[in-house]
Amino acid sequence: MAVTLAEVAARAGVSPATVSRVLNGGYPVAGGTRTRVEQAIEDLGYVANGPARALAAATSDLVGVLVHDVADSFFGILAGSLQSALAPAGPSDARRLAVVCNTQGAPEAELAYLALLEGQRAGGVVLTGGAAEDPGHTAALAARVTRMAAGGVPVILCGRPPLPLPDELPVATVMFDDRGGAFRLAEHLLALGHRRIAYIAGPPGLSTTRERLAGHRAALARHDPGLAGTCAPLTVHAGFERAAGYDATRELLRRGEPFTAVAAANDTVATGAAAALRDAGIRIPEEVSVAGFDDLPFCVDTAPALTTVRVPLREAGVLAAQLVTGRRPLPPGGLTTLPTELMVRGSTGPPPAGGSRP
Structure with a gap:
């Protein structure tokens, strides 16, 4: 009975996928692993099924x-x-x-x-x-x-x-x-003297939202353990669109909770936040600072240019x-x-x- 690829994998202590990659030579495999697979092939006398290999290799x-x-x-x-x-x-x-x-x-x-x-x-x-x-x-x-x-x-x-x-x-x-970038952005605002920092987070249930919000909160807690609680009412979740930033900022203003800075989940949201502040007659940054995340190309052309976190x-x-x-x-x-x-x-x-x- 012919030796199967699964038997070669078991002999070498690897997955069948690894044996397939060694046979096809289409993707890097660690030297030691490749040696074990090749030795198992030789020990067992495995002969690849030519038509099957041709079909498996027929990726586009x-x-x-x-x-x-x-x-x-x-x-x-x-x-x-x-x-x-x-x-x-x-x-x-x-x-x-x-x-x-x-x-x-x-x-x-x-x-x-x-x-x-x-x-x-x-x-x-x-x-x-x-x-x-x-x-x-x-x-x-x-x-x-x-x-x-x-x-x-x-x-x-x-x-x-x-x-x-x-x-x-x-x-x-x-x-x-993302977490480190949000941490450094919050530290920047804290170093300027801000203590009432609003945060427009992304949609809940998304890894990016969790990481950036965690970094923001960690910086607040490191500066002053009480700040995270103080700023909690100033945190709102919204989408990643400009309109979401605009509406979230209007909601923050409606609540009446005082704040001196807004950090947004991304640059697009930050532009919406800035528009809402301008429509309310609030000057940036003289009365409220605004910051974003990502460093998209338009950030240097906003008025004033947007403080943000560059993502490579x-x-x-x-x-x-x-x-x-x-x-x-x-x-x-x-x-x-x-x-x-x-x-x-x-x-x-x-x-x-x-x-x-x-």
Whole structure:
């Protein structure tokens, strides 16, 4: 009876997917692991099924890129840099087609697009943006990614936390230091003298929202353990759109709780917050400071220019492209965290001497 791939995997102490990658040579495998697999193949006399291998290798040059909203500059920059970096690295490198899938942040759309990409035998997948923190969706997503990766399809998670997956799958995670960036932004406002800081968080149940809000609260607590409680009534959740920032700021003003600064979940929300303050006759930053997150291109052109936290979107897109094509080996543990950077501009300043607004 012919030796099976599963028997080779058991002999080498690895997954069948790892044996398949060694046989196909299409994705990096650690030297020691490759040696164990090759030794098991020799010991057992395994002979690959030629037609089956040809079928398994028949993946396309298509790379699926899942984004929440391609019209959002955050995702547009990330997807654009990724697509540019997919260009052939040399004469022998394959040309790849990036297909952008717009999920609108819906978990069910994310799963549906992954199923379509699997059906199209995509050569790689990159999932971008915050992850929905729902146990059912996480389990379904992990199962889908496991199945694709076990078939030799590299999957890159970009801007979201790792999934609970079996070891040795071609899956890598590229995260942003959102928590650290939010911490440094809050520290900046505290150093200016602000103690009544409003915070417009993103939608609840999203990993990005959780990380940025946690960093903000940690800075408040480090400065003064009582500040987190003082500022709690000044925290509201909203969407990531400009209109959401506008409406959230109007709600903060309606409540009548005094504040001297507004930190927003992202730059787009911050522009809405600034518009609401201007419509209320409140000067920025003389009466209320405003800050955002991401450092999108328009931040330097707002009046005043927006203080924010730079997220390395272009660098992340290039890295994701290198990982999904195998041009760069997976990092130890499969995880890379890219740093964020505080960008201080004219929209933040000391609180007014006469007290808080409104």
